[in-house]
Amino acid sequence: MVILVRVDDRLLHGQIICSWVPFTKADSLVVASDEAAGDELTSEIMCACGCEGLTVRVEKLSEAATRIGLCMSCPDRVIMIVSDVRDAMRLYELGMRFASLNLGNIHHEKNGRTITPSVIVNGEDEKILDRFKLLGVEIDIRDVPTKEPVEYVSRTGA
C-alpha cells in the first residue's frame, strides 16, 4: 500500500530517511524516476540507503505505478518519490490514485513562484497542481512532517 506520494527534486535524502520514514512507519521506499532508474550509480547509491526494516527500490515510473501503485494487496507500507509534479501526474494518468500529494522540494527558480523556501513552482507546475485540485487530490506542501502543511492557493483562484 502506498502511504505517501512525494515530489522531491532531490529524490532520496535525509528528510525522507530520517523524518518521513519514522513518521509514516514506512518499510519501503520506491523512487519512481526514469532518469534515476537509468543511471546505475545513482540507483546503487540510493539502494545502499536501505537497512533492516527498510527496502529501497529505484524503478522506472511506469513500472512503479503499475507494479506497486496499483497493487492493493501489497503488504508493504510504501513511500513513493517522484522528482517533479509532471511525474506525479504521470503516475495518476497510469491509473494510480492518491488522496494527497506531498510537495517537498521543487526548485524551479526560473519564472517561479516561491511558496516555501524549498518549493518554488513554475507555470507548468501550477497548471498540473490546479488539475490535481480539480481531481480532488489534496496538495500538502511541507519538507518535513513536523511542520504544518502550507496550503496551495492557485494563481487563478481555483
Added chain:
Amino acid sequence: MVGAVIITHGDISRSLCEAAEAITGKADMIKTISVKSSNATEDIRNTLASSVKEADSGFGVIIFTDMFGGTPTNIALSLLEEGRVEVITGVNLPMLLKFIGHRAEKEIGELAVFLREYGRNSVILAGEMLKEKK
C-alpha cells in the same frame, strides 16, 4: 598537499572548519559549502565542482560530507574520481584535525582510508571505556 571541501547540511561545514582552525591555526585549501533547503541541486553541484577545482593543487581533493544518504553526499558522489577525488561521509572534528596534520605526507587514497578508520575510532562511549579501565 591534499585539498579538502567540506559539504554538509546547514553550516556544520563552516563551523567545523572554524573549530579545527581554532586548534591547528589557519588551514589552507579547505573549502566549505552549506547546503540549505532553498538551494537547487544543480546549483549545489556547480558550486561543489568549482570548489573541488580550487582546492586541488595537483594532489587531489577529499570531499568530507556529514551523512550517507543525504543531499550533500548524493551530490558529492557524482564527482568521485579514483586517485583524484575521494568522498568520506560522517565527518567529525577528530577526523578533520587528523586530515590537517597528515595531508602533506600521505597520498590521497591512503589518506582517505586512514581518515575513515581514525574518524570511526574517535567515536567512543565514554561510560563503557571507563568501565573497562576499572
